[in-house]
Amino acid sequence: MGRPDHPGTAAPSDGGAAAGADDGLDGAVGVPGGTAPGPPDATPALPTGRNQAQRHPHRARRVTVPSSLGPLAALRAEPDAAAAIEGRPATAMLLPGYSGSKEDFAPLIDAVAAGGIGVLALDLPGQYESPGPSAEGEYHPAQLGPVIAGIVADEVGAGRRVLLLGHSFGGLVARAAVLAGAPVRGLTLMDSGPGELPMGRRRTNLDVLEPVLRRRGIEEVVALRDASGDWSSADPHVVDLLRERLRRSTVSGLLGMGDALRAEPDRTAELVAAVRARRVPCLIVCGIDDDAWPVSIQRTMADRLEAEFAAVPRAAHAPNVENPSALLDVLVPTWRTWLRDDLLG
Template identity: 55%
Template sequence: MVPGYSGSKEDFAPLMDPIARIGFDAIAIDLPGQYESAGPTEEAAYLPSALGLVVAELVGKLAADGNPVMLLGHSYGGLVARSAVLAGAPIVGLTLMATGPAELPQGWRRQALDIGEPAIRQHGIEAAQRLKDTLDAHNPAWVALPEPLKTFLRNRFLRSAPAALLGMAHGLRTEPDLVGALARLMQSSGAQSLVVCGEGDDAWPVSAQRDMADRLDADFAVIRGARHSPAIENPDELLDVLIPTWRTWLLYAELPVAA
């Protein structure tokens, strides 16, 4: 499970135990430069293509031990997971969650990147956090969060590598549409795919994600009561989609399915 911009492995916490209980090994990672994972100082190292090579190497090691690997990418992590597959990651299936076919479209999330970049470059990550606090104060969804969670999210952001935030932000604003290339590779490899998003996703529109699923010949699901983070906002309904889909992928691949 690959997290998105300014995210971390903890974004998948509600999924881990239920997935493990059905017999799957659930592995959530920090990407380089995120939270508890160190990373390089070059901003270009955080573009989807570069991070995709890192994830592809990890997937390759898991697959070399005889494990069928199913890869899930959330938001920016979806662009990274896509790049990993294009780089040759040997997978049984790919889940793209709350991510899109190309760069982040215009909207408040992209505007926040545009505002945050000069703050980080000129005044450091602490200044960007203060700016983020100001913006969050006007976001009802943020205001409603429990204080311990707000504290964790602030601390996590401050532990992000500045180069990672800047490089990923650049990737979010420049990533080309690679759906066609991915579709051809998935078809030739026999790997399966799923696109899933929250019904109120405010990053990539639901319609754009549905179109991406059509182009990939992938299953598509919309999670009720969720916005851009279904794993946090409605994990039960998300699991109701993921688990049967993943079981089917293993059957399709003629691999043993956990009881």
């Protein structure tokens, strides 16, 4: 795997700056922007738009993906064949964080596909348009990991190489999927950590909202988010989506994932053994101002994994919507390098 040859901080981009947070833990809204033309492996230019975030236009089609916990809603985009790396087609499977959804990756989809890599962005079980189990304990990473591993195996069985990315809580699930044997070609953990969410504002939000959600229900949580002004800087169409997906996410899922975020053990040593044994390259990437898991903790995790590391400028906990152009400048070249390395054996 090895350490990166490129600097540890992504180059500044003309992409957007953050405009506020959406659901309390994951997915701030942002201002996507464009990038200047570059060499052949440079990220394709991202269309300019303001405050589009989860409503960013894309060409992915809505699909349903079977899983051991039932059908999962997803967005699938096919790769640009002219830009594809030699060998079997590749798919970037993208897992959202707590209270998030597949739409959190909307600003990335077309640019990744234009880089020759397909996209499959999922709702996790219980999130937004995907049904989920009623037991809160079924939403812990150790339980969701094998579910995702099964989907990865289906993709590989269909002749695709899978690059797995997990954001925040989705990173904990992606890790659990690899530990469950998911046959991935590469693993990216974005704004995620080695274990439970450290003490701070985001963990305090979970502590405060849990009894409200458990005793008064989801509508009270939506009302609190509206009253807090957390969504005030977002485009009204984005706010409509944030409200809708929060209302449609299962209460058991929100409670179970929230509990897991406060109890997940550090499984980095297990992951080190797994990725070394299977020669899986890893990337740790985060917003340079991440306020969930400190950047220093994520950098240390990268060192333990002998993984590449990058910090995205002008981004906090959700570079996928806060500064997608700069994030893409890290993801696409790294993933294309992994795919080339795969051909060398």
